[in-house]
Amino acid sequence: MSFLADHLIITPILLPLLAGAAMLLVNDRHYRLRAALGLVSTLALLVIAIMLVQLADVPAGDASLGRAYLLGNWPIPVAIVLVVDRLSALMLTLSAVLALCMQIYALARWHRAGLHFHSLVQFLLMGLNGAFLTGDLFNLFVFFEVLLAASYSLVLHGAGQQRVEAGLKYIAINLAASLLFLIGVSMIYGVTGTLNMADLAMRLPDIAAADRPLLEVGAAILAVAFLVKAAIWPLGLWLPNTYGAASAPVAAMFVIMSKVGIYAVLRVWMLVFGPHAGASAYFGGDWLLYAGLATVTVAAIAVLATQDSKQLAGHSLLVSSGTLLAAIGTGQAGVVGAALFYLISSSLGIGAFYLLIELTERNKTAGADILAVTWEAFGEADDVLPGEEEVGVAIPATMALLGISFILCALLIAGLPPVSGFIAKFALLTAAFNPEGLGATGEPISTTGWLLLAALLLSGLTALIALARAGMKIFWMPASTRVPRVRLIEMAPIGTLLILCMVLTVQAGPVLRYTQAAAEELFAPESYVESVFGAPRAGELPQEAEL
């Protein structure tokens, strides 16, 4: 037990790596064994992530205890360090939940549409978990590449011309973004001489004024690389097409991929350019705010304009990315705390929506004009899918269940009561209007607050109009009266995600307290720095060589 406790922080990276590699050794014909391995591994990841949440969720005084892991037992700051704090533990849990749901959904048919589906999911998880845990900038790049390499193959899963073309652009854009990442990282290294984020946070106030512009240019280039992942306008035009072309479970999993960009911005920006950074404090905050607002505006219009449900989901994802970035750009701990709650709620909601769309569109015939393009893609995909007449129980009252799920998804995405999307937006606005805490006002509401209010409400309104229209088309004017054949195993993950959102609604108090604590931790990087520099080295140490 103590061995596991010692190495708990690295298991979210090692476990999917080993599970994914082990699956490659299993013959293709034993796809059930592969699927079982994948499910067990993801389930274990979920358990570990929850354990890490408990590890991270301690009062600030005990923060330095066992929250950092020195790879290879090298001394700080030479060691690449893994750090778990509330934010990274939260992201780990969220990605494990989404992965588990999409894997169960894929069991119905998608996992046999191509080779190595489950291995790729595990490698994607490894990259995601690594990116959330690492405390080193270059290591972050490496884990980004791991998750991107897995995602390139997952986009292409199921083949078909549309996927390959979308994948081509997705890969080209991300390769270019990775190069920007490298330029940014190396410029920061050139100025500060370190890549360890905690060390960077400590050295930043002492950077000479003459070197600051170079550092800030490096940070800005790095931010561009992150914002491409987060799909911020105008860097995010690739997202709706790519996610729309990907198979449903993959698109649902990729919801967390755009959040990796947001996470990286939040982590690096807060740690390096936090309040302690002297002359560079909150460098570029206004840019984040206005880029976020621009994204929300453009995506909200696109949500209205689109006729295709998958595009609708993609643009909703852009709205949520924009909202998150704008909230981060305000530079207020309260707003960021609420934004983290919004992140959970919107990820679960949009993930469920991507899964749901495929089920509702299954009854579309080839003559349905609006979705002719989508159908074309599915027509090709069906060729490679074995067993169109599947065995398995089709659940009764399918349309009713699909309809209820659709309404819940719509409420979540538009942010209407009584679901968690509403609570998230409400918390965001409350925090933006009361920067000093509830009741402590006296000063008028800031322009930022009004802008955020307008963005949130208008994007919610357009989402509601667009989703209502899509719902009418799907359920009231179906192209065929044939009820889609939906299996329990496909409905269960959607139900799970939506029930989790319900739980989030009921338990909003504790969750908001957690996200608030996470945000405050981000705004006071001392505890992060402390847990990195206070990390104990294991075992007997050899005598340090005198240099």
Place this chain on the structure above:
Amino acid sequence: MEALVALSIAVLTASGVWLLLRPRTFQVIIGLSLLSYAVNLFIFSMGRLRSNAAPLLEKGVQADPAALADPLPQALVLTAIVISFATTALFLVVLLAARGLSGTDHVDGGEGRQ
């Protein structure tokens, strides 16, 4: 030496960006390769340009850090080379698949479309 290195990075980057924006998939992949060479050189130069300086300490010998090259950017460059090589290879496969499916090497899958 600085001018020479800066100039080569600039030429590689400019050619890379230009090729990246071309409509043929092969041009795109060559553009990405050139860009990654430029970035690798750039990382290397971020460790300060030194000639005749080894990045390694000799065991047991008291060494002056000022006489040594910074080893970290060299390690970073190695990692970056490996990663960009692998992802370029992956991209090449996708490029070939797109060529096979659409019958053209245009990035939009056809001359007339879009």
